[in-house]
Structure formats: C-alpha cells, structure tokens
Amino acid sequence: MSAVYDVEGFYAGLVENQLIYPTGVQGAYGRGAVFEDILRRFDALVLRTAEADGAEEMMFPPILPRALIEKLGYLENFPQLAGSVHSFAGSEARARELTGRLHDGQRWEDLLDPTAVMLAPAACYPVYPNFSGLLPEGGRLVTVLGWVYRHEPSPEPTRLQSFRMREYIRVGAPQAVVQWRDDWLARGLALLRGLGLPAESDVASDPFFGRVGKMMAANQVDQRLKFEILAPVISQDKPTAICSFNWHQDHFSAKFGIRQADASVAHTACLGFGLERVTLALIKTHGFEPEAWPEAVRQQLWS
Secondary structure, eight states: OOSOOOHHHHHHHHHHTTSEEOOSSTTOOEEOHHHHHHHHHHHHHHHHHHGGGOOEEEOOOSEEEHHHHHHHTHHHHOGGGOOEEEEOOOOHHHHHHHHHHHHTTOOOGGGOEEEEEEEOSOTTGGGGGGGOEEOOTTOEEEEEEEEEEOOOOOSSTTOOSEEEEEEEEEEEOHHHHHHHHHHHHHHHHHHHHTTTOOOEEEEOOOOOOHHHHHHHHHHHHHTTOEEEEEEOSSOSSSOEEEEEEEEEETHHHHHHTEEOTTSOBOEEEEEEEEHHHHHHHHHHHHOSOGGGSOHHHHHHHOO
16 A cells, blocks of 8 residues: 555545444444455464464453452553443333433433443453462463453544454563563564565553553553554555564563462563554554455464
C-alpha cells in the first residue's frame, strides 16, 4: 500500500473491501471473512513459533468476577477503561417503567443493577488466581486467547473497544521471568519483521488515570517494566503498539499468594499480541488484498 497515512482513507478502504463492517458504534466494528482469516493465521503462526516452549493452554470467557477486578486494583488505576455488566432484576412494575421509558425515547439504564461480573480488561487477569500456592520447580508458562474490553471509543480503526489478545504468562524466579520477557521481546520483533512489518520496540507505560497515575506511569518507564513493539498503521510519527511485554514484579504474586517451589517470592510477566492490530498493520503494509502480498509473507501465513 501507499505510505500515505490517512485515518479516514484507511478506514474507508477497510470497509470498501469488506474487511470490516461498521456497527454504528466507534471501536466496535465487525470483521469480514478475509480479515478473520489473516488474524487466525497470524495467531497460528505465533502458536507454532512458541510450540517448543510447552505452554499450558487455558481459556476463559470475556467476563471476570467483579470481586477479581476489585482485588486487582483495576478501578483505582484505570476507571476510565472499565466496563461493568448490568442486568434487569426488578419487579413487573419496574419492567413496565423501563418499557415505557424506552418507547418514549427516555433513558432507562438506571433501572438496571450491576451483576457479579465485569468485562475482561486483560486476557491474563483470570490466570493469576490459578497460580496461588507453591509453583512446580521452574515455575509455569500459560497461554490464553481472549476477548478484551476497554472503553476507548474512537473513529481510529486500530483503537477498538473489544479486541482479541494472544497472551503468554510466565511465573517463576525473578531473574528467569525477566530473561523470558527480554528473550520474547527479541523473538517478537523477529517474528513481526519476518512478516515485512517495519516494527520497532520502545519502553512504554500503561494509561494510569489522573495525576497519581502520571507518577505511576513515569515509575513504570524508569524501571523499564513495560515494552511495546510498534508499527506505523495510521501514523508514521506515532506508530501503533501491536505487541506489549510487561514485568509485574510481585504485584500479582503478592495478591494471590504465589510462591516458588522453595517458598521464596515469585514474579510474573506477560506478553500480548494484539491480533486485530497486527492484522491491520499487515493490511496497511501489504495492501487490502492478501493474494497480492509478498510471497515470503504468504508462505508463513498460508503454508
């Protein structure tokens, strides 16, 4: 494709080629068959690349217990991104009131009550409680594929409210966990560059909320706890994060009582490929029609 970075033009091209389908809500578009094919084949490539690591596979729904979100401190750090699930639990009279408001064009959401679940803001969150207690010798490695929700409505096609992450979660000795994270940073760069993406890595921070959050983000950068792999999709000057690598130190192990086999402190780290964002980066780099992509790229994805 052309190296011109035009958000509206790129979005229009995705729609015109039936790669995505608008829904009327920003950041919540549908995916076409070709888009899904690219995404699934990239995910399969990641799995093949990591196959020798022997990761345990887990699968969770796109919802989490509200109690877990509260325990993790997510609402203190990222309240602007949270998604709460509400449902109706009232009487018949209240149901009639809801229906009446709906037909009159009035707001009705206050008649719903919060449920015991919230939308999952990270694919790795439900994994950590399963590590509680003593780890086996050498720690554990888990992979998950999950839908993630973050309340960031935007017309920009790479900023989705609901998207998928292929994540790997490592728990074990602090030095081993950091080494695993650093090794995968190089591995991820090689994988993405091998698909023709002009990918680069950089230290990064999470979008913590408020003034205190700015200090937390600065501390995260200073300690080099988070790295991202970026590629230009909608901007050359501000490339899009398509993969992230996080070292949590003992943040999760302290909350869930995770210890090494000798009862010493364990650390955790995770890496995540944003599957929609990688797919969009491939489309931006190679074009709307995968049949015309470079043969070297096609052999890796469609071999």
